Amino acid sequence: MQHGLHVRAVHGNGASRDPRLIEGILSRVSLFRGVGQRALADLAARSKALQCRRGATICSVNQCPPGLYAIAYGQVKLALRGGDGEERVLRIAGPGADFGLPVAILGRPLPYEVAALEDVLLVMVPTSAIFSLVENDPRFMRAVIGALAESNLDLLAEVESGSLRRGVQRLAFYLESLAEKDGAEGTFTVRLPATKTVVAARLGVKKETLSRMLRELARKGLIAVDQRKIAILDKLALAAVAREQASVPPGAAVVRTLGAAPSPT
DSSP, X not given: OOOXXXXXXXXXXXXXXXXXXXXXXXXXXXXXXXXXXXXXHHHHHTOEEEEEOTTOEEEOTTOOOSEEEEEEESOEEEEEEOTTSOEEEEEEEOTTOEEOHHHHHHTOOOSSEEEESSOEEEEEEEHHHHHHHXXXXXXXXXXXXXXXXXXXXXXXXXXXXXXXXXHHHHHHHHHHHHOEEOSSTTOEEEEOSSOHHHXXXXXXXXXXXXXXXXXXXXXXXXXXXXXXXXXXXOHHHHHHHHXXXXXXXXXXXXXXXXXXXXXXX
16 A cells, blocks of 8 residues: 555554554444454454654545554545545544445445545554454444445435535534534534635535635624634524525436445545
8 A cells, every 4th residue: 555655654662563552542443342352452463553644645546445444543534636626525534433444345446535634643454354353243243334324324415415505504514513512501612623625625615605604604693703613602593504495406416316325434
């Protein structure tokens, strides 16, 4: 596998093959939380830790990854890039998340690129180790099936959002999905997981359009923006905006089934 110039195995203290370090990382990844200690230790012994500098390309388009990647710390983006250089971010993933499971299982090349938004520590779990665990652990097999099913539903939601929701609806839905209670009674806040440029690419709009939509929601009294921190002032009204019925443009295709379409995970 060819990594970006700033991606390297963790040497120095021998951490790239440190089973205890890797086992600890994998135990915090949702996909592996039901795996027994002995099986997890075996998985860790077959895996490798990788460090990636901010801005590094971790995986390139059309590359066949050697396995699944789990994130210990930092954030990555999975993105498509058009011929004109325009980027569409499919997903922003952080600590405890994983990516690359569908393409690793199918042995297919990546349809997207993966880049580090921050300094990142990853664990690469070889496909052969995943198959071995699937064959010997029914609980893990169900977890893999569940993860693949969920990624398919996520893809359907992505198609629906891009086809049937206006930009401000997508933004409201996105903010609603990230909202967390901030400790005060009935108040919620959002911290954008990346720069406005990356978030705009995630929503399929320009950075200037994202700024305009944030100002629009702020003028309506729904949110208050302080750089990357956003206070949700009226959660019910924000939810109403996210769920407004959008008209489907004439001639637009209606997606009825997606079958086993590849997932951006």
